[in-house]
Amino acid sequence: MNTAAKIIPSADPVLSVEKLRTSFVVDGEWKPVVRDISFTVAPGETVAIVGESGSGKSVTSLSIMRLLQADTSRIEGKVFLGGRDLLALPEHEMRKVRGNDVAMIFQEPMTSLNPLFTIGDQISEALLAHNAMSKAEAKAETIRILEKVRIPSAASRFDEYPHRFSGGMRQRVMIAMALATKPKLLIADEPTTALDVTIQGQILDLIKMLQEEEGTSVLFITHDMGVVAEIADRTVVMYRGEQVETGDTADIFHRGQHPYTRALLSAVPVLGSMQPYQRPLRFPVVNTSTGESDVPVEVADTVAAGEPILQVKNLTKRFDIHSGLFGKLSGRVHAVENVSFDLRAGETLSLVGESGCGKSTTGRAIMRLIEPESGSVLVEGREVLALDKKDMREMRKSVQMIFQDPFASLNPRMTVGAAIAEPYLEHKMGDAKQAKEVVADMLVKVGLTPDMAKRYPHEFSGGQRQRICIARALALRPKVIVADESVSALDVSIKAQVINLMLDLQQELDLAFLFISHDMAVVERVSHRVAVMYLGEIVEIGSRADVFGNPQHAYTKRLMSAVPVPDPERRRIKNSAVVEELKSPIRPVDYKIMPMQYREVSPGHLVAES
Structure with missing residues (x-):
């Protein structure tokens, strides 16, 4: 580890925001969405604005840059950059400021x-x-x-x-x-949210390094408290458009006063915190009004003995690459190679790895949303890859999928009630009256109310939309649910609620989950077993305690070391190890795959030989 020299802020701030207030026109009236925000950013300093979606943090940054639509927004207060009030500048002068004195990185x-x-x-x-x-x-x-x-x-x-x-x-x-x-100031608006942990670590290290060399000030906007701890000198906490707490990052983490600050910190999963527990653990439920949280409890173990409900053997999927004038076959993407695992009723097996490792392709191949080259997929003893179209429809009642983006999964012109009822009616599991009862029951199961069935997807938050997708998947009473990055895009507290819901439903309905994710801290919390994928192959598989407590493969260790740690003492510490991008899975047409050899570290804990 190398510790970067701390840049001592000078007396004059680069950016000074005073009583910033931003309003939008809603039904002919001005509605304030950011109310009286004040903070400063000193030379060479990193200030984080943290809060969940809807807290007003991104609107604050867009107001500073004056990037909001002029006829539907109103910005009041003062924003001083190097002594000039940006809100008082004519537009042609502001254009010179953007990109020159202030630059912005978007999500x-x-x-x-x-x-x-x-x-x-x-x-x-x-x-x-x-x-x-x-x-x-x-x-x-x-x-x-x-x-x-x-x-x-x-x-x-x-x-x-x-x-x-x-x-x-x-x-x-x-x-x-x-x-x-x-530029004097760099505004980074959620620049690492959509990235894998290893790439996120590289980007954070890069920003630290460039800031150290150039002395640039950084305004960092995020909802990830682990990222805040790693990069921010000072932190501003926003909640519903208001600044509820501000101060030194270490003080915020160790002595946070506002209930919402404590709620945000409580919702952050910490890698390694599961060691005393044998089974998956619910997230603490936090009251954002009081900051009080319940004690997290282990989920009752429902894993059944006997035959697995899902068996995957030597699953292989490759994509052809054509090039040249006549589209000649020039290579293949080896997306999934000889992947094998079992999944039992009531069990959660997590597939983890970076984007491009083949984990989502594995989930889609199991569902036959894409056709695998070879291998075997057994659901309750039936060979899925041999089923015709009619039998596949029947099989999909037993295996359902929840996707990462709930908004893309829901028809915007269809009420959520109709969306949940559609698969139930398509599979002729009952009539319209029964479907209505099932919809009401499913909405209650996922923590919503039956009257919400009449609403459209755009009337719900991201977390609520994901709940609706879960309700739709449950309407067919499946045995297996493939959850493909189903909580990756959610804020920490919403993520905690959705995961708790999935754990409760698993316990109640004896569901088996194939949980596909790149978030190692969440995976540690929810899994019974874990399979680590790299370049289309499983390189390590075992119980959660074995994989996280005794990781053997170099790639598993690399994934874990890249997870942001919510500890401000790590601020300005850069990883000395060079983290490489995932290698290309593209191979020549005549490339021969050597079968993966595994050694057994302990019963059920297998590691690929390098």
Whole structure:
């Protein structure tokens, strides 16, 4: 570990926000969504604004940048940057400030990068817009910046398009673009939320390093308290548009006063906290009004002995790559290779790994949403891969899937009641009257009310929409649920509620869960067994206690070491180990896979031989 030198803030802040108030027009009236926010950011300092979706943190950053639509928003108060009030500047002056004095990194880089222009051209454009330099000078500077943010072979990738980069690489390009003009202030709005833990660790280390070298001030917006602990000097906690607590990050974590601050901290799963427990553990339920939380309790073990309900043997899925004028087969993506595992009633088996490791493809192949090349998938003893279309429909009553994005899974023109009833009626499990009763029962089961059946998806929060997707999956009374990153996009407290719901339903209905995730801290909390995937293959599998208590494979250790730890003492500590991006799973057409060899560390704990 290397500890970076602490930059001592000077007396004059780079950014000073005084009584910021932002309102939007709702039904002809001005409705305030951010109320009287005040804070400062000193030179070289990182200030985090933390809160859940709807707390007003992103609106605060957009107000500072004046990026809200002028005719439907109103920004009041004062925002001083280097002594100038940004809210008083004419628009043509503000355009000079954006990207030059203040730069912003957004959560989803593909919404910020133009897919029609190369990476090099987009960064050069920012340099040419704010500096007097030639195109050749802009290109040379762009390559230097890309090298600085650790883009390998930067010169050769100057002319590549955004879709040729991975998610982590695209986010580095966004950082390069933001830092190209050496701004005084960098606003990072949830820049790591959608990234895997290892890539997230790289991005946080990169921001720390660049801040150390350039002395840039950072305003970091997030809902992840683990990230806050790793990067922030001071923290502002927001709740329902108001600033409820602000102070030194260590004080916030150790001596947080406001109930909502304590509620946020209580909802963060900490890797290693499960060691005293033998079975999955419910998250503590926290009252955001009082900050009081109940004592987390172990979930009663419902894993049945006997034959597994789901058996996967040597499952393989490859995607052909065609190139050239005539579309000649030039290679294959080896997405899933010889994957095998069992799942019993009442058990949760978690598939973990980074994006591109094949875990979601495994889930889809089991459901035959994509057709695997070879292997065997048995559900209650029946071979799924041999079923015809009619029998597959029947099988899907037993195995249901919950996807990551609930909004994309729900028809926006269909009420949630109709969405939950649709599979029930399609499978002819009852008539319309019975379906209505099932919908009401399912909504109650997932913590909603029957009268909500008449509403549309856009009238619900993200956590509520995920509950609706769970209700729809349960309507068919399945035996197995494949949960594909089903809580990854949710805020910490909503994530805790949804996971508690899944654990309660598992106990009540004896459900088997195949839980697909890259969040190691959550996986540790909810799993009976864990399988770690790397480049399409399982490299380690065993009980939760074995895999987390005694990890053997280098990749398993790497995943665990990258998990943010909610401990402010780690602030400004960079990992000394170089974390590489996941290698490409693309292989030549004639590539021969060598069968994976495993050694048994302890009963049921298998590790791939390297």
